[in-house]
Amino acid sequence: MAIKSDVWGDTDLTSVGESNPGTASGGEDRIFLPVLLTALLTALFLAGMHFLYGTDYVGDDNDDVMRLVQIRDLMAGQGWFDLTQYRLGLEGGTQMHWSRLIDVPLANLIGFFSLFMDMRDAEAAALFVWPLILLVPLFIGIAAAGRNLGGRSGMLVALFLGAFFVIAQNRFRPGAIDHHNAQLALIILMLAGLTDPRLNRVWSAVAGVAAALAIVIGAETMPLVAAGCAAMAVLWAWMGRPAMQAASAFGLCFAATLAGCFYLLTPPNAYGAVVCDAFSGGFYFLGTAGGAVLFFLAALTSDRSRAARFAALAGAGVAVAVAALLIVPECLRSPLADLDPVLRTMWLDRVAEARSVVSQLKFSPENLTGFYAVPLIALIACVWQVRRGVRPRQNLCFAAAIVVAFLISLVQVRGSVFANLLAVVPLSAIIAEKQQLYRAQNRLGLAAAQYILLAVISIQFVWMIGGAVAVDGVDSVKTHSTEAEEKLAMCDAPRNMAALAAEPPGVVSAVSNLGSDILRFTPHRVLSAPYHRNQGGMLTQLQIAMGTVDDAEAFIRGSGVTLVAFCPSDPEARDIASKYPESFYAGLAEDRIPAFLEPVAIASDNPIRLYRVIE
Numbered sequence: 353m354a355i356k357s358d359v360w361g362d363t364d365l366t367s368v369g370e371s372n373p374g375t376a377s378g379g380e381d382r383i384f385l386p387v388l389l390t391a392l393l394t395a396l397f398l399a400g401m402h403f404l405y406g407t408d409y410v411g412d413d414n415d416d417v418m419r420l421v422q423i424r425d426l427m428a429g430q431g432w433f434d435l436t437q438y439r440l441g442l443e444g445g446t447q448m449h450w451s452r453l454i455d456v457p458l459a460n461l462i463g464f465f466s467l468f469m470d471m472r473d474a475e476a477a478a479l480f481v482w483p484l485i486l487l488v489p490l491f492i493g494i495a496a497a498g499r500n501l502g503g504r505s506g507m508l509v510a511l512f513l514g515a516f517f518v519i520a521q522n523r524f525r526p527g528a529i530d531h532h533n534a535q536l537a538l539i540i541l542m543l544a545g546l547t548d549p550r551l552n553r554v555w556s557a558v559a560g561v562a563a564a565l566a567i568v569i570g571a572e573t574m575p576l577v578a579a580g581c582a583a584m585a586v587l588w589a590w591m592g593r594p595a596m597q598a599a600s601a602f603g604l605c606f607a608a609t610l611a612g613c614f615y616l617l618t619p620p621n622a623y624g625a626v627v628c629d630a631f632s633g634g635f636y637f638l639g640t641a642g643g644a645v646l647f648f649l650a651a652l653t654s655d656r657s658r659a660a661r662f663a664a665l666a667g668a669g670v671a672v673a674v675a676a677l678l679i680v681p682e683c684l685r686s687p688l689a690d691l692d693p694v695l696r697t698m699w700l701d702r703v704a705e706a707r708s709v710v711s712q713l714k715f716s717p718e719n720l721t722g723f724y725a726v727p728l729i730a731l732i733a734c735v736w737q738v739r740r741g742v743r744p745r746q747n748l749c750f751a752a753a754i755v756v757a758f759l760i761s762l763v764q765v766r767g768s769v770f771a772n773l774l775a776v777v778p779l780s781a782i783i784a785e786k787q788q789l790y791r792a793q794n795r796l797g798l799a800a801a802q803y804i805l806l807a808v809i810s811i812q813f814v815w816m817i818g819g820a821v822a823v824d825g826v827d828s829v830k831t832h833s834t835e836a837e838e839k840l841a842m843c844d845a846p847r848n849m850a851a852l853a854a855e856p857p858g859v860v861s862a863v864s865n866l867g868s869d870i871l872r873f874t875p876h877r878v879l880s881a882p883y884h885r886n887q888g889g890m891l892t893q894l895q896i897a898m899g900t901v902d903d904a905e906a907f908i909r910g911s912g913v914t915l916v917a918f919c920p921s922d923p924e925a926r927d928i929a930s931k932y933p934e935s936f937y938a939g940l941a942e943d944r945i946p947a948f949l950e951p952v953a954i955a956s957d958n959p960i961r962l963y964r965v966i967e
Contacts, residue, residue, distance in 0.1 A: 502781030607643030
């Protein structure tokens with residue numbers, strides 16, 4: 353096997369019949385057939401599982417439900433710039449922070465299907481196809497990045513591992529319309545463009561557009577995008593003219609996309625507003641300034657010495673950092689830093705995807721290996737490849753991105769989905785290399801054992817099952833049929849909302865986990881749903897639940913509540929009733945109904961107990 357590399361060059365791992373991905377023979381036309389085949393087979397599997405075991409056409413996550421509510425409001429005539437959820441929280445509603453970029457394709461899909469279906473079926477069809485459509489850009493990014501690090505064999509292995517990644521997650525299942533699936537596709541496309549061995553300006557432009565769109569859709573990707581921008585800037589400063597077109601294309605497209613989206617999505621009266629949990633004026637100014645600076649530095653100083661280029665880049669970096677301190681100082685800390693301590697204890701600490709690694713170790717140790725094992729192995733693989741001189745630029749780029757995602761996942765486990773996606777690519781390159789050695793030897797041996805072992809430990813699903821079995825035993829691996837039956841019996845099952853929907857429109861007091869479904873299935877306003885911008889509504893709901901009967905009545909009447917929906921089996925309701933034995937919820941759990949409530953007759957198998965507030 354020939355290995356040749358310079359410090360930042362691209363290593364040739366060519367083996368029997370393998371073309372160098374840095375040449376024209378590794379063109380884009382050679383990735384589309386494998387991509388389409390992988391996307392089709394994965395989509396068919398996900399669709400089959402949905403038809404066999406699915407209980408609803410909307411995803412399991414509260415965010416999937418709330419996204420549908422937001423889309424319905426848009427289609428019903430709510431203003432393009434108006435992101436207020438008027439039926440959430442205290443009177444006046446709650447200003448949401450989600451981008452319209454995800455609403456638009458979904459609303460258009462629903463509109464298209466409604467031409468020949470009723471509205472419910474049109475929603476179901478649109479929500480079914482949208483996550484499956486996103487498999488195509490996701491697998492394009494995985495394939496291109498896999499080819500960049502491991503040639504055509506690496507691309508094929510990356511697609512194989514990528515399919516297992518998709519199956520192990522819930523982000524691309526039919527009904528998953530939260531924005532995280534789109535962000536995953538955009539981040540891997542960004543990395544594919546950044547690691548292109550030819551420094552192709554088209555792929556660099558794709559990387560710039562993808563990076564900008566990831567920020568516009570959700571500010572939580574800012575650290576990963578910042579790492580990508582830094583990688584491109586450092587690459588240009590190191591290489592100079594050979595990287596000039598790539599850096600120029602990336603910077604220009606990044607800045608132009610941010611600018612276009614800002615004026616498309618931001619009302620004129622909010623141009624100067626700065627918010628830290630969504631794309632706003634601060635992110636727009638800093639992002640476009642940074643992209644423009646990279647463009648002009650590449651255009652004007654690429655022929656200067658390496659030291660001069662790094663000096664110019666350092667100066668630009670300091671200027672952007674100072675601007676950030678002046679414009680968005682509050683955004684340099686967590687957007688949840690100002691969360692009320694009661695909400696942090698009673699809500700955020702209970703959200704599984706917001707838990708830290710310490711909380712995971714305490715509450716769900718069986719999930720630790722599924723979240724963290726594969727990214728750690730991939731990071732070791734990247735370092736090993738760099739030490740060997742194998743495509744160091746590409747491996748360093750992926751290592752940096754994996755480190756950022758991994759650090760985020762230590763604080764909030766939701767970052768692990770990005771870390772596990774990015775881990776697919778460097779692991780695929782090494783597996784492809786071992787595969788070639790095994791085929792060359794044409795016998796079982798060390799190379800074969802390494803190949804099989806690497807392939808197995810690179811699949812997140814293996815670690816998920818292994819962790820569950822190791823901690824809780826074989827019985828912890830539930831069947832889909834059992835999960836489907838449990839879903840039907842849960843408080844937020846569609847059939848359990850019928851009695852509540854039949855009541856005259858009013859204001860509902862219920863735990864936050866029921867909030868999104870109440871908005872979806874009923875005409876009511878609800879005090880609480882699990883969104884940090886609704887602090888007033890969530891605090892009011894918690895005061896009702898945890899307070900005495902007299903306190904609860906005061907808050908209920910003060911906030912205009914007309915209906916109380918209580919589900920004793922809900923974890924939040926159960927925990928409050930246990931911790932606060934004199935509370936309103938403890939009384940309801942023991943069927944002690946205060947005088948200001950009137951029970952509503954409901955089906956005996958409905959886990960929700962419904963009460964009207966007597967005026």
